[in-house]
Amino acid sequence: MRRWRSRGGLLALALGVSFLLAVLGTSVSGWPTGVAVLLIGPVLAGVWSSARRTAVVAGWTLLLATGTGVLRRLVGTPGFCLEFVVLLAGGVLAVHNAARHAEREAALARVTEVACASQSALLQPLTVEVGGIEVCTRHHSPVREASVCGDLYDVVHTPYGPRLFVGDVRGHGLEALRTTAAAMRAFRDLAYLTPGLADLATALDARLAADLGPEDFVTAVLAEFAPGEVRLVNCGHPPPLRVGKQVRLLEPPQPALPLGMRTTPLPHRVYLQPGERLLFYTDGLSEARDGDGVDFPLLPRVAEALAEPSNSDALDALYAMVIEHTGRPLTDDVVLVLCRATGVTEAPLTACPREGVSPEAGP
Structure with a gap:
């Protein structure tokens, strides 16, 4: 997962999932789901990516939803409008969730940095x-x-x-x-x-x-x-x-x-x-x-x-x-x-008992 993230693979995955669902929605006869299913893309991005990348995926899904609606001649119908609103609201929430996650990671990084500095000081x-x-x-x-x-x-x-x-x-x-x-x-x-x-x-x-x-x-x-x-x-x-x-x-x-x-x-x-x-x-x-x-x-x-x-x-x-x-x-x-x-070690005030001498104690 770390390798995917470093190469922008998670962004490509979210975009690809949205595109695949849009293709299925326009090309497969009798495909039962509407455009709201495209929300899977922003949700995935919101969990794994930054707020900016999640916003890109959310915008991409809105474009795909619009294209799907045009091809299926659903634009203007009550069902399509409702699902489009759900998709829009879900995208906004996904961006918000990604931003909150980034804030938590930044706070954790600051705490860890302070902890490392404290450990180094100790x-x-x-x-x-x-x-x-x-x-x-x-x-x-x-x-x-x-x-x-x-x-x-x-x-x-x-x-x-x-x-x-x-x-x-x-x-x-x-x-x-x-x-x-x-x-x-x-x-x-x-x-x-x-x-x-x-x-x-x-x-x-x-x-x-x-x-x-x-x-x-x-x-x-x-x-x-x-x-x-x-x-x-x-x-x-x-x-x-x-x-x-x-x-x-x-x-x-x-x-x-x-x-x-x-x-x-x-x-x-x-x-x-x-x-x-x-x-x-x-x-x-x-x-x-x-x-x-x-x-x-x-x-x-x-x-x-x-x-x-x-x-x-x-x-x-x-x-x-x-x-x-x-x-x-x-x-x-x-x-x-x-x-x-380094020299003559100072004699202690008291001596510990003689019992318990280690077998390796001799010269």
């Missing part, structure tokens, strides 16, 4: 140092025709150490943007007040559950940095990667439900060697596919991209690899967050 790319941790981020929006998506990230410096929040809201559109803003606001409110990382996830879960629909949720991974290690809580989100001499997925010790679904995640520790980096991402990266449906080869491509010494250059190289793999613009948001210790 997720501005940044490179900052927080408590001895360099955090570099990228947010790549999908193609222009796609709707607003719900990827999110935030980083704050709390009394318990630098804390990072990377998530993905289920769904698209304005509701997803509203939930994104609510999740980021809740994280900033609770990250400073909640000592335990698992308790922070539980508090976020309770805060968001009140606003989410029955089928809505937010996948998330929370990270808290301390000297020589990072503490992680994963709520149904793609696992982060530890990148050093090897690239390793940091799977949680046990799966946990996303936020908004009464999750009870288990925290785990991962030790960090000097020079190692952590990559957090959303499923727009891990689920990117080429034309044959082949997934993006995550681990080898991340290792190749992160050979770049600069965090910023590494993320740009990784995204370029994704686009090269898919061969087309992505249809889903991609959030990339790369973290690296």
